[in-house]
Amino acid sequence: MRILGIETSCDETAAAVVEDGVAILSSVVASQLETHGRYGGVVPELASREHLRAIVPVTREALSRARTTLADLSAIAVTAGPGLVGSLLVGLTYAKALSFATGVPLIGVNHIEGHIHAVVLECARDGRPVEYPALALVVSGGHTHLFEVREGFSYRLLGKTRDDAAGEAFDKVGKLLGFGYPGGPVIDRLAPYGNPRAVRFTLARMKGNALDFSFSGLKTAVLRWVESHDLAAEIGTRRDVLRAAPHPSLEQWLAVTPQTTRDLLASFQRTVIEELLRRAAASAESIGARTLIVSGGVACNSGLRAAARDARLPCPALFPSPGLSTDNAAMIAAAAFPRLARKQFDDLTLPARANLALA
Ligand code: KG4
Ligand code: ZN
Numbered sequence: 153m154r155i156l157g158i159e160t161s162c163d164e165t166a167a168a169v170v171e172d173g174v175a176i177l178s179s180v181v182a183s184q185l186e187t188h189g190r191y192g193g194v195v196p197e198l199a200s201r202e203h204l205r206a207i208v209p210v211t212r213e214a215l216s217r218a219r220t221t222l223a224d225l226s227a228i229a230v231t232a233g234p235g236l237v238g239s240l241l242v243g244l245t246y247a248k249a250l251s252f253a254t255g256v257p258l259i260g261v262n263h264i265e266g267h268i269h270a271v272v273l274e275c276a277r278d279g280r281p282v283e284y285p286a287l288a289l290v291v292s293g294g295h296t297h298l299f300e301v302r303e304g305f306s307y308r309l310l311g312k313t314r315d316d317a318a319g320e321a322f323d324k325v326g327k328l329l330g331f332g333y334p335g336g337p338v339i340d341r342l343a344p345y346g347n348p349r350a351v352r353f354t355l356a357r358m359k360g361n362a363l364d365f366s367f368s369g370l371k372t373a374v375l376r377w378v379e380s381h382d383l384a385a386e387i388g389t390r391r392d393v394l395r396a397a398p399h400p401s402l403e404q405w406l407a408v409t410p411q412t413t414r415d416l417l418a419s420f421q422r423t424v425i426e427e428l429l430r431r432a433a434a435s436a437e438s439i440g441a442r443t444l445i446v447s448g449g450v451a452c453n454s455g456l457r458a459a460a461r462d463a464r465l466p467c468p469a470l471f472p473s474p475g476l477s478t479d480n481a482a483m484i485a486a487a488a489f490p491r492l493a494r495k496q497f498d499d500l501t502l503p504a505r506a507n508l509a510l511a
Contacts, residue, residue: 153226153439153492154218156250157485158211160243161235161263162294163194164189165206166481169218169225173489174277177218179482180359181476182206185334192327207246214481223447225256227497229488233508234294240504244317248500257497259488263479264290267303267447269487270472270480282470283442289384289432291317291456292448292479293334296365298431298440299511305490310435311363318449321367325374325420329413330382330390332398333406339404339417343410346418351377353423355430357377363431367424374420386410398410425459437467444469451477 154177159166170180170474174362188194215221229248233240244260252260268288275282286301287310296313316324320338326335353373380482393400409417428450436444444467446460452474460469476483491497 154292154490155227155229155259155485155488155492156215156225157261157481157483157488158207158228158230158243158389159266159479159481160203160207160239160485161231161233162479163199163202164238164479165203165210165243166479167211167214168481168485169220170273170485173486174273176273176482177220178214179480180210180214180217180457181480182210185400189333192333193323194236196236196238199236200242203239207242211246211484214223222250222256225254227257227259227266227488227492229259229261229485231263231266231484232498233262233505234500235263236505237506238244243439244502244504248502251482252500257492258499258502259491259496260498260502261487262508262510263484264295264297265305265307266483267292267485268445269301270447270476270483271445271470273483273486274472274476275470282445283415285439285441286443286445287432287436287439288445288447289428289466290448291318291428291430291446291450293317293323295448296428297510298363298435300435300441301445309429309509309511310439311361311365313365313367314358315366315368316371318365318367318428318450321371321424322450323370325417328375328378329417330387330394332394334449336450336453338405339421339454340455342405342414343418343421343455345406346411346414346416348418348422350415351419353419355427356425356480361366361397363435364428365431367427370420370423370427372414377416381412382499383413384510386413421453421455425453425456428456429459429463429465431466433463441467442465446471447477449478
């Protein structure tokens with residue numbers, strides 16, 4: 153049974169064909185980084201316009217690479233939220249039109265559930281299915297959430313960020329220091345060149361739910377550190393480097409990043425990782441989790457992956473391969489598969505919801 157997945161919740165236009173919930177026959181992602189990079193973040197109006205441009209060719213490409221026609225499909229899965237509403241609407245409207253024209257059933261998917269299914273898909277494909285109950289840590293530019301995942305895919309929210317998402321903190325620190333957007337991948341590459349213990353940031357203490365996160369204090373602490381270290385000249389140099397070449401190499405970045413700043417980046421990244429794993433370990437313990445699923449763009453972070461291997465976690469931590477960690481449509485098609493089996497379809501009234509909750 154083949155499902156066409158469509159994802160346009162933020163700044164990637166993506167389409168994929170997945171067979172039986174496990175075999176990725178195609179996965180096409182058109183990134184808008186070039187468009188948003190120069191503004192230091194996603195510009196919603198531009199994102200919608202780019203999605204409009206890309207949605208038809210990206211979907212055609214996904215079908216053609218999978219050697220699949222619309223008539224071969226058992227369902228069309230589409231992200232219905234959470235995300236930017238103008239972006240969501242493009243994918244959703246297109247998916248509805250395809251479903252209406254072909255009679256293929258429509259399945260609306262929660263983007264966060266998609267991220268969780270990136271791991272479910274790869275584990276099932278590799279013959280080592282996820283064991284439940286699982287704890288899912290979803291960390292991206294828009295989300296930092298902890299969910300209990302039970303057999304049959306029911307979810308319970310255990311904790312979430314009260315302010316910035318982890319990826320957002322990476323992006324804001326990257327922008328502040330002149331590394332452009334998105335900051336996460338650059339900080340990841342530079343962090344191994346710094347001393348992660350050089351700057352001591354205090355860890356966030358949460359009143360109320362101890363499993364909630366907060367990254368705004370850390371972001372402010374980085375800002376204060378920058379203000380007290382007179383970095384204007386080096387930040388200006390990095391902005392010039394970015395203007396001259398939109399994708400500087402690691403060597404280019406290292407050449408314009410003195411040791412003190414490398415230390416700051418390493419210390420910032422270590423603190424984010426500690427915040428994430430500390431709460432993931434505590435929640436996994438509290439629900440007796442048999443697997444820890446880590447997914448979303450920040451799951452690409454090599455420091456996080458290494459720390460999760462070394463940390464004394466109560467259960468094994470599973471990450472998706474990098475291509476399935478950031479936004480893609482294969483995860484959306486995979487998340488729809490259990491719903492197809494139960495014939496749980498949506499109709500053409502399915503709305504796009506910016507704040508759609510998973511649990
Ligand atoms: O899942 P995603 O593609 O989109 C959202 O749903 O938000 O995640 C994008 C986020 C950005 O904030 C980006 O900086 C972050 O993931 N990211 C990383 C890395 N790669 C992407 N953060 C840290 N280290 C990375 N290697
Ligand atoms: Zn995402």
